[in-house]
Amino acid sequence: MxxxxxxxxxxxxxxxxxxxxxxxxxxxxxxxxxxxxxxxxxxxxxxxxxxxxxxxxxxxxxxxxxxxxxxxxxxxxxxxxxxxxxxxxxxxxxxxxxxxxxxxxxxxxxxxxxxxxxxxxxxxxxxxxxxxxxxxxxxxxxxxxxxxxxxxxxxxxxxxPGFHRWLVDSALRPRGGTRFAADGSTEIVLGDDLGTARTVLTVPVDATPDLAVYGFSRDGERLFLLTGGATGTRRLVAVGSRDGSAATLFEHPELDVGGYPIGNDGVWFDPVTGEPDLCAVMDQRLRYHGLTARARAAVASLAATDEHSAVILDRSADDRTWLIVRVHDDGPIAYHSYDPATGEAEPLFVNRPDLVGRELSRLEDFRFTAGDGLAISGYAMRPRSGRPPYPTVVLVHGGPAGRDLWRFHADAQYLASLGYLSLHVNYRGSKGFGGAFRMAGYGEWGGLMQHDLYDAVASGVASGLVDPARVAFCGASYGGYASLLAACTRQDLVRCAVAISPPCDLVSFTERPPPYWQPLAVLLRRQVLGARDSAHYRGRLDERALRRRSPAQALDASCAPLLLAHGVRDPRVPVAEVDRFAERAGDLGVPVRYLRFEDEGHHVRSNANRQTLFTEIERFLETHLGV
The missing domain is CATH 2.120.10.30 (TolB, C-terminal domain)
Structure with missing residues (x-):
């Protein structure tokens, strides 16, 4: 090489x-x-x-x-x-x-x-x-x-009329909407028009994270949506717009219907008939399931390989031309024109032309068993040089009901170019693996979800991949919260942490959620405090427990060094909360660097700001992990 x-x-x-x-x-x-x-x-x-x-x-x-x-x-x-x-x-x-x-x-x-x-x-x-x-x-x-x-x-x-989301048919007629009930459940309100609309289906609060409404059939008689719940998996359902009758069109026994964020959320529709004809699920890789013989034949050549996963992005009105993208873990994604009749694909362009021809790291599957016996999966990316055990950065995904995917991960590639191994963990509470796995995270902010991350490090150490003396945590949003908490409570494990847009205080977060989340306040509290009347409920957390699990309360002079970043425009996590945390950490003598971006929100988007952020991350990790 x-x-x-x-x-x-x-x-x-x-x-x-x-x-x-x-x-x-x-x-x-x-x-x-x-x-x-x-x-x-x-x-x-x-x-x-x-x-x-x-x-x-x-x-x-x-x-x-x-x-x-x-x-x-x-x-x-x-x-x-x-x-x-x-x-x-x-x-x-x-x-x-x-x-x-x-x-x-x-x-x-x-x-x-x-x-x-x-x-x-x-x-x-x-x-x-x-x-x-x-x-x-x-x-x-x-x-x-x-x-x-x-x-x-x-x-x-x-x-x-109190709708969270409107429902409009293909003739642009308003037919109803979705609205939140006092108990946090979601009501699907439908009718021939708004004057006759009534609640035809109620989605329980714990199924709300799985809910996605696609739209009406061409005749307006059925509404297509994804729904799940505490048991089973996320499935495609057609709801009768007059009587509320529900028919399941596709359900996988183990995995949720879903896909890559760059494409559809796991369901594709025939542009000629308007009917759903393809579904997908995501384990370690994307898997298609055709609902018609024609669709099954069309995706036969799009099955994931060791080199790429093909994602359907768009289809022409006559369905003779598809736009697809081939996702790679070690290079830019490549857009193609695809003929569903012949299975032939013609390359068009790539999303990151500056990376064409570069030798980059690969993602490998990473699986382990948590301390309580739950099977957890994810990915690991090794640097292209050096030998294990490696200095390691645990990249904690947000949500927490998000998930890590097999994809091109620019941040992980950046870390690999510096000599760091990265771990990407789909801890309990992540989506994609069924309702029981997602709800296993209820009440476990700072609890078992956090311990899954620590167990991932322990598994990496046991396998010889991870250097136990050089481990950092890094994440944004919930991932920032988990990284902060690790730095405040597990200094024996975590040498330093990078936290971007992190919620710092679970007490204020649950009692006074930001206006951005007011419609979902009941669901938010159930996720943080625990799911009442759920098989996964382990007892309601009291305020003392919330304080123990809050970085703002756990912070003391022994906290590991911190790099904080936050956008002043963030509507989800108030910048004043992170300001207070950074000031108090400095007053306690904790080594802390705080980047405050005046022109960013919940995410750091601009090229200039990303350059600033990752230049600081590089210096920070070099100082505290020694690479």
């Missing part, structure tokens, strides 16, 4: 720290063009790639976030939502016609969702929340309104 030069190392790390360049591609209805986002140092831009490979910039939204790109049914316009970075307050804009002229559909407040008509390409409906209210109203707009009438614009369709 060729040893990279110092200059090569610097260039590699700079490329790993940069945001993905080309992302979020959307296939035009005729299958001939692809709209996508291109992100540079200034921020995201909307681009178009035509069938001959030519590329063209359509719009720039520097210092913003852009998401939810969608074509109208005839391909005459492209819509998307955008927000100042970290604000999570979304405007709806678009580009129309052969010249892709810009149109602004909404401003002020936040567009939470929008729907396009299958038969009237000029029409759309969107839900909108005012800046100072949690109330969400429904508006209708036409893409040509402002051309025909300068005083025209969106028209109110319906005021808020």
């Amino acid at each position: 060729t040893v990279p030069t110092a200059t090569g190392d610097v260039r590699l790390r700079r490329a790993l720290l940069a945001a993905e360049r080309d992302t979020s591609p959307r296939l035009s209805p005729d299958g001939r063009s692809i709209a996508f986002l291109r992100t540079g140092d200034s921020g995201p831009e909307v681009w178009l790639r035509t069938g001959d490979g030519a590329e063209r910039r359509l719009a720039a939204h520097h210092a913003e976030a852009v998401q939810d790109l969608r074509w109208t049914a005839d391909g005459s316009a492209l819509l998307y939502r955008h927000s100042p970075r970290g604000r999570e307050s979304w405007a709806l804009s678009g580009l129309r016609g052969a010249a892709f002229d810009p149109i602004r559909i909404s401003s002020g407040g936040s567009v939470t969702e929008y729907w396009l008509s299958a038969t009237e390409p000029d029409a759309l409906v969107y839900s909108h929340r005012d800046a100072r209210s949690r109330s969400t109203r429904l508006f209708q707009a036409g893409l040509g309104d402002h051309d025909r009438d300068p005083g025209g614009g969106p028209r109110l369709v319906a005021a808020d």
Whole structure:
């Protein structure tokens, strides 16, 4: 193997720290063009790639976030939502016609969702929340309104009847919505119109994390959704919009329906019929399950291999052309045009062109048995040089009902380039492995979920992979909380910790959750405090126990060195909470470095800020782990 030069190392790390360049591609209805986002140092831009490979910039939204790109049914316009970075307050804009002229559909407040008509390409409906209210109203707009009438614009369709999310059919008729009951359960409210809507299905509070609503069948008679619960797995269900009858369309006996975040959430629909025809589950790798003979044949050549997993991103209106991406663990993901009839794939472009041809580390499966006998899985990434045991960073995923996946992990690759092993643990409470496994994390913030992480280190030490004298924890959101707690309570195990956007005080977190989480307050408390009336409930945690499990209360002068990072715009974890923690740690004499990003929210997104963050992480780990 060729040893990279110092200059090569610097260039590699700079490329790993940069945001993905080309992302979020959307296939035009005729299958001939692809709209996508291109992100540079200034921020995201909307681009178009035509069938001959030519590329063209359509719009720039520097210092913003852009998401939810969608074509109208005839391909005459492209819509998307955008927000100042970290604000999570979304405007709806678009580009129309052969010249892709810009149109602004909404401003002020936040567009939470929008729907396009299958038969009237000029029409759309969107839900909108005012800046100072949690109330969400429904508006209708036409893409040509402002051309025909300068005083025209969106028209109110319906005021808020207490819905968390609206349900709109393909004819853009509001048919109901979802709303939270006092006990935290979710009510599915349906009818031929809002005047006749009634609750047809109640999803228990403990099944709410599994709930995903896709939309109506073409005739409006069925609503497709994913649901799970305390037992069984997340499954695809069709609910009768008139009588609430529920029929399971697909269920795996061991794994939840789900997929990669870059694609659909485990369910794909035939664009010709509007019916679901594919489902997927994720164990260590993605597995497809065709619901029709045609779909089974189409995905036969998309089965995961040792080299990549193929993810379906989009399908043309006639279903003759699919847009897929091949996910690699040791290189950039590669977009392809795929013919479902022949199984042939034609390469298009990659998301990180600066990494093409680089020799990078691979992910390997990592499995162990927790102290109480529960089987836990995850991944490990070794550095390409050196010999075990390695200095190790435990990368704790957020959620906690998230999960780690087999994928290209830029942060882990960065650590590997510095000589660190990384562990990626799907501790109890992670999603994807059934309701019982997810709910095994209820009441275990700082408890058994935390001990799963410590058991992972112990397993790595026993196998000879992990150097027990050089272990760090690193994570964001819940992962930041777990990393902080480890530094405060397990100095015998953890030499230092990196915590990004961490909740610091479980007492205030459960008693006074941030406004962002108010609709889910009951579920949040059940997750943190324990699941009452659940087979996994081990007794309600009292305030004393919450304090023991809170980094803010466990912090003392013996805490391991800390690197903290937080976005001032974060709507989920108040910046003042992290400010207080950092100040108190410094007053106690704990070695602490605090990065406060004025232009970020719950995540550190910009290339410049990621460069700053990981440069500090590199110095921090070198100081405390000695690499």
